Amino acid sequence: MTLTPPPDAATPVTVSGRMFPTNRGGLCKKGWTSAELLATPGRLTTPLIRRDGELRPAAWEEAFTLIASRLSAIRHQDGPDAVAVFGGGGLTNEKAYLLGKFARLALATSRIDYNGRFCMASAAAAGKRAFGIDRGMPFPVTDLDDADAILLLGSNVAATMPPFIGHLAGVRAAGGLIVVDPRRSQTAQLTAEGGGMHLAPAPGADLVVLLGLTHIVLAEGLADLDYLGARTIGFDAVRRSVSAWWPERVQEHTGIPVAQLREVARRLARGRGTYILTGRGVEQHVDGTDTATAAINLALVLGLVGRPGSGYGTLTGQGNGQGGREHGQKCDQLPGYRSIADPADRAAVAAVWGVDPGVLPGPGVPAVELLGMLGRPDGVRALLVHGSNVVVSGPDAAAVRAGLDALDLLVVCDFVLSETAELADVVLPVTQWAEEEGTMTNLEGRVLRRRRALDPPTGVRSELDILADLAQRLGAPSVWPTSPAEVFDELARASAGGAADYSGLSHALLDAQLADDVAAHWPYPAGSTGTPRLFLERFGHPDGRARLVAVRPRALETGREVGELTLITGRLLEHYQSGAQTRRVPELVTAQPRARAELHPATAARLGIGDGEPVLIRNARGSVEATALLTAGIRIDTVFLPFHFAGRQCANLLTEAAVDPISAMPEFKRTLVTVEAGA
Structure with a gap:
């Protein structure tokens, strides 16, 4: 992103995209309007x-x-x-x-x-456990351009980082985009092009979906056994752990039809370039680390990780x-x-x-x-x-x-x-x-x-x-030191020899990125040229092998009472994080001025709620006021709230301080609530 300073105080600052491999000049609404924050009232x-x-x-x-x-x-x-x-x-x-x-x-x-x-703790814990190193994507984003199949779990990139979807153009056209999300989000809607697939499991059932896909890959002889033998340990335990998750049982617990499960497994196995990507939707759970681990296990069983043209990665949430x-x-x-x-x-x-x-x-x-x-x-x-x-x-x-x-x-x-x-x-x-x-x-x-x-x-x-x-x-x-360049030099020295080694980098070297096409991917130890692609020869564990870790669902039943729905929280295109910044930008707040609770029309009819009417979402921790938004793109047993709003519209008044025992990430994506018509 390039910011153009004004020639005088009366001229507004302007922002424009610039050509760069990750965004290719594109910005989202938040980027285009970001200059307004520089002189925001207050x-x-x-x-x-x-x-x-x-x-x-x-x-x-x-x-x-x-x-x-x-x-x-x-x-x-x-x-x-x-x-x-x-x-x-x-x-x-x-x-x-x-x-x-x-x-x-x-x-x-x-x-x-x-x-x-x-937002990142479960993916980080799973990556470190499996690979010995946590880097969100161990390959450049541009590698996705040539993919034949991409399994995207729990991420609505079309709303959260729109420039990213440019890297999905090829796989969309080929019908290889597979999105797993309880909502028919903007990203899930992209699967309509070219014959992609959208799987809408019950909230919190992503781990079972991944166990079932791994079961099918093994049962149908689609696993890369040579890769598993040469580059991993722990396969036997994972094979035993997924044996109990045959397709019919997975369908019972997730709502995903057997035929869809089999088709997804086969598409992933036959693709010449296959990627598995995870986001917060599958990670912000009390079993989020295990769910991310199950995604990594599937990628390893298919032989994807550390091979050019395929891989596993997780999408980073914050700037x-x-x-x-x-x-x-x-x-x-x-x-x-x-x-x-x-x-x-x-x-x-x-x-x-x-x-x-x-x-x-x-x-x-x-x-x-x-x-x-x-x-x-x-x-x-x-x-x-x-x-x-x-x-x-x-x-x-x-x-x-x-x-x-x-x-x-x-x-x-x-x-x-x-x-x-x-x-x-x-x-x-x-x-x-x-x-x-x-x-x-x-x-x-x-x-x-x-x-x-x-x-x-x-x-x-x-x-x-x-x-x-x-x-x-x-x-x-x-x-x-207070000079950013001096602080960075100290950071580089302190990181030398660590997993995230920045010791070969400096502000001066990074200043040459655009002119000299410097791709400064860490690890970047002194004397190196960086590491755009990790794991090509070995993983980060001392023996160089990746770990497959057997995981299982902790609880298959939620204890739902009659009338309760599962609250899912997430993001909107116009807002960011807690909204402290974006709720101050007129264009963004005009487009999304308040929290809207997405409900299926059948659910709303049962509750006597009309589109655009006020609703009250409650549980033992608190209550949230919102406006009903009826959409057939959400399961009838769920309600969706964005988490960008404060006061009586704050979605986290309802969420529980329960955490994943490994990553300590909170359970944001599965909260039991009741919904009723508001005043």
């Missing part, structure tokens, strides 16, 4: 401190002094783990890296995690969803995808930071558990939030709000007054995307430069400056 340009119950303007010195003194007092009284940090998958690599360093050295706390726990989880925001992680519990990893990073490894805290707790500790006497008393709007995006949002209200200190860095910032004791105004230098890492592991195009408003500071200033006031060891 843009924060001065720190705010809560006085007499209201947020009032303050000087930076006053804000810093207050934060440092309160943090020091809390740490002295209750220990460093009484202070917590919550990051975001939209932060640049530099900010994510420095935030992790700040938590471990300036605060000495183990209590750090980030909102990527809500820096890949890079944001690589360099230290996660509770158990150090830069370069290193483990904070591993002595060698601790020593390597501590050497770069110039500290003794013993000063680094151990692993912390993941996001949902961290939010559950807020305000407890023996839990977290102070929280610093960067790039996240947890009061809207966290599960069981009412409980999250209560926890925030009970804190002794809440500090939020943002450029608008989000719903979380409205609750803060101190709000610090920070730069936006067009006002800062840095890097991002996309879904294919390609490191990209973000270049400053505009000066930020007077009074606004970068989070790199904020973290460095606070670190100095807190007496933190190490050096704290």
Whole structure:
């Protein structure tokens, strides 16, 4: 994306797409309108401190002094783990890296995690378990252009990242696009072209679908046994585990006809270029890691992974969803995808930071558990939030709000007054995307430069400056650079030898990307030219082999009461994440001004609800107000709500803080509710 600065203050900033392999000049509505956020009404340009119950303007010195003194007092009284940090998958690599360093050295706390726990954690855990490395796509996106068959599970890319669907043109025309989604989403509708397929299983039944497909592949002799013998371990256990999932049983539990299941398995096996891609719809469950693992098992049984022209990948959710989880925001992680519990990893990073490894805290707790500790006497008393709007995006949002209200200190860095910032004791105004230098890492592991195009408003500071200033006031060891290029160089050194090795990269090299066609895919160790395609020769485990891991459904019955529906949450084309930004863009909010609950006409008729009428969605955790949108493209036993809205329209007032035991990702996609006509 290219931003054109205005020649004078009266001329608006403009945004245009530029030719790049991943988007080929295309942007979605959010991209085309993104310049409007740079001058959005309500843009924060001065720190705010809560006085007499209201947020009032303050000087930076006053804000810093207050934060440092309160943090020091809390740490002295209750220990460093009484202070917590919550990051975001939209932060640049530099900010994510420095935030992790700040938590471990300036605060000495183990209590750090980030909102990527809500969207990428299960795919990451499954990828690391199977391959030894987590990179969303271990191949360039452009490889999809030549696919004969693509199985896309739980992702509505036509609405969430429209430029991506350009890479599906060939497979759509060939009739090889297969979409698995309980809704007939915009992406599922693309299967009508050329004879593709849409499978609409019961919510949460994706794992059973994948077990059934693997069963058919094995039963019909479609597995690549030579590949399995040469490049994997664990096949016998997986073969035994799927033997119980014959097609008729899968049909019983998922609602997918046997004939469709067999046809999908055969299409995947006969395609010359076959890919399996997963998204949040199959991962945001209490068995999300196992579901992603089942997708990987199917890809391995078919011999797809690590072969040119085929593969498995997962679609990244946030703007820096890949890079944001690589360099230290996660509770158990150090830069370069290193483990904070591993002595060698601790020593390597501590050497770069110039500290003794013993000063680094151990692993912390993941996001949902961290939010559950807020305000407890023996839990977290102070929280610093960067790039996240947890009061809207966290599960069981009412409980999250209560926890925030009970804190002794809440500090939020943002450029608008989000719903979380409205609750803060101190709000610090920070730069936006067009006002800062840095890097991002996309879904294919390609490191990209973000270049400053505009000066930020007077009074606004970068989070790199904020973290460095606070670190100095807190007496933190190490050096704290504020130049993004210098921070990146330190990140590169700290990542050297790790799974996500950036040590051969620099801002200067990345600045040559467009001119010299530099494709900076990590791992990119010093002296290399990067790794566009992982696993061509070996996987990331010490023996070089991938792991097939036998998995099984944890619970086949949901315990549904009479009249209950399954709530599915998801995204809209016009909005992004918690909506804190997109709900401030007139064109986007005009198109989607409020939450609309999608219901099947037969369900709505049974409930006495008409199209466009108000509805109330309830369960034991809360209630949500929405407007009914009747569509035959949804199962009769479900209701769909977007998660971009706040207040009484916040979908996460209903979701439960139940998590996957491996990834700690919340269950966002299967919540039991009742629906009734509203007032």
